[in-house]
Amino acid sequence: MKKFDYKDKKDTRSGFGAGLYELGKKNKNIVALCADLIGSLKMNQFVDEFPERFLQCGIAEANMIGTAAGLTIGGKIPFAGTFANFATGRVYDQIRQSVAYSGKNVKICASHAGLTLGEDGATHQIMEDIGLMKMLPGMVVINPCDYNQTKAATIAIADYVGPVYLRFGRPKVPNFTPEDQKFEIGKAILLNEGSDVTIFATGHLVWKAIEAAEILEQKGISCEIINIHTIKPLDAEAVLSSVSKTKAVVTAEEHMMNGGLGDSIAQLLSRKLPTPIEMVAVDDKFGESGKPEELLTKYGIDTDNIVSAVESVLQRK
Numbered sequence: 090m091k092k093f094d095y096k097d098k099k100d101t102r103s104g105f106g107a108g109l110y111e112l113g114k115k116n117k118n119i120v121a122l123c124a125d126l127i128g129s130l131k132m133n134q135f136v137d138e139f140p141e142r143f144l145q146c147g148i149a150e151a152n153m154i155g156t157a158a159g160l161t162i163g164g165k166i167p168f169a170g171t172f173a174n175f176a177t178g179r180v181y182d183q184i185r186q187s188v189a190y191s192g193k194n195v196k197i198c199a200s201h202a203g204l205t206l207g208e209d210g211a212t213h214q215i216m217e218d219i220g221l222m223k224m225l226p227g228m229v230v231i232n233p234c235d236y237n238q239t240k241a242a243t244i245a246i247a248d249y250v251g252p253v254y255l256r257f258g259r260p261k262v263p264n265f266t267p268e269d270q271k272f273e274i275g276k277a278i279l280l281n282e283g284s285d286v287t288i289f290a291t292g293h294l295v296w297k298a299i300e301a302a303e304i305l306e307q308k309g310i311s312c313e314i315i316n317i318h319t320i321k322p323l324d325a326e327a328v329l330s331s332v333s334k335t336k337a338v339v340t341a342e343e344h345m346m347n348g349g350l351g352d353s354i355a356q357l358l359s360r361k362l363p364t365p366i367e368m369v370a371v372d373d374k375f376g377e378s379g380k381p382e383e384l385l386t387k388y389g390i391d392t393d394n395i396v397s398a399v400e401s402v403l404q405r406k
Contacts, residue, residue, distance in 0.1 A: 090306045091281045093299050095265040099236035101257035101293075102200040106131025107236075108243025109168055109198075113139045118164055119247060122157055124150045124171035129259075130200045132170060150180045154195070158187040161194045166247055169195060173202035173256060174215035181221060188252045189225040196246050196253045197222075202232075203343035204371070204388055205260045205293055205381040214376035220348020222254040223321040229253045229274060230321040232342075232350075234295035236264040238318060241272035249274055256292065258343075260381045263296045277324035279331075283313035286337040286399050286406075289328065291317045291350045294341040294369070294390065301395035310399060323353050329362055337406045338366040339398045343390060346370035365405040367398040 112119045113135050121135050122144045136143045146153035150171055157167035169176070176199035177184070188195045199218065206214045223230045231246065231253065233239040239257050246253045280295075281302060290298035295316050302312035313331050317324070332338055338358065340351035351368035358364045371388050385391040 090302060090312070093265050095263040097264055098261040099264045100259060100261045101233060101236055101239040102129070102259060103131045104233070104236035104239030105198060105200065105243050105255070105257050106134060108240040110134040110138065111240070112244055112247050113142065116166070116247065118166050120144070120160055120165045120167050122146055122153050122167055122169040124148055124153050124175060126171055129172070130170040130198070150175045151183045154180045154183040155187050157195045158191060158193040167195055168198050170198040170200065172213060173199035173218050174213050177218040177221050177254070178215055185225060189228050192227060193252060194250055196255060198255045200257055201259045202256045203258060203293070204376050204384040204390070205258050205343060207259065207381045207384065208378050210378035211375040216343070216345045216371050216376065217348060218256065219320055219344050219350070220352070223348070223353065227251060228321065229319070230256070231274065231319050232256045232292040233318045234292055234316055235262055235266050237266045237268050237270060238272065241270050242318065245272040245274060258293060260293070262293055265296065275319045275322040275324055277327040278316040278318065279313070279327070280316055281312065281314040283311040283335065285311045285335060286339060286403060287313040287315060287331045287335045288339045288341060288395065288399065289315050289317050289350065289354055290341040291320060293343050297392045298341050298395055300392040301399065304392070304396050305399055310403070312399065317350055320350050320353060323357065325357055328354060328357055332358065332362055332364050336364060337402045338364050339369060339395060339402055340366065341369040341390070341395050343385070344370055346372050365402050367402040369394050369398050
């Protein structure tokens with residue numbers, strides 16, 4: 090198996106902040122909006138350097154989304170940032186009507202997604218956001234895996250014309266992807282070639298998939314690992330190409346099983362290439378307050394759970 094190394098751990102929200110600042114220097118049409126969470130979303134550098142292109146909307150997320158949609162009419166490219174729970178669930182009607190239905194060029198930037206928000210607990214730990222966003226016609230849904238990829242994704246979505254949901258998180262995770270990577274919306278990344286099973290992972294669970302594959306290699310199991318950073322549009326060609334070879338699938342995500350990455354891949358395979366599949370995801374539960382790693386274990390989405398899922402699906406192959 091290919092060896093993956095990392096020099097440091099960084100939070101993906103800082104990757105967003107760095108990418109937004111880079112965009113601000115390059116393009117005067119980039120504007121930022123925030124719902125009273127500048128520090129939490131690492132938007133400080135952009136705000137300090139370009140105060141005339143920043144709107145502090147306060148704890149009024151619905152107004153923030155409506156304002157962002159309006160700014161696009163004048164040719165601006167708004168990046169609207171808040172916690173994932175408030176960026177989706179609280180303002181779903183505004184996103185549906187003013188952004189998605191209207192086809193507005195708004196970038197919804199959502200931090201602190203999933204269980205790894207940690208101690209803030211269930212009211213903030215949204216695990217339905219990918220499902221909510223991917224069901225909206227025309228909405229692109231992106232969930233990068235580390236600091237470097239989040240920075241690259243932030244920069245890339247500015248060139249895409251149309252609504253985008255960009256999801257990232259709070260904890261520091263291994264930063265292992267190339268610093269100079271080119272981010273392509275809708276193009277999955279093959280991290281490791283394998284022959285026995287394909288692990289499709291997204292976000293924070295990509296590194297967990299790598300850890301699991303290393304354990305499985307010691308057991309004589311060869312894992313293909315694919316980073317699905319863009320959940321919509323899904324890279325169907327990459328999925329089908331890999332699965333036609335391995336004939337067994339495990340999906341891994343920090344999200345509800347219903348409506349997430351596994352759901353998208355299962356739908357594709359059921360139509361095109363019926364295949365045994367196991368999903369490592371949260372199974373119809375709300376979260377709770379706790380340490381991020383302990384929560385991942387309790388809710389069944391850590392490294393050991395991916396190992397178990399692979400062993401299970403191979404018995405059905």
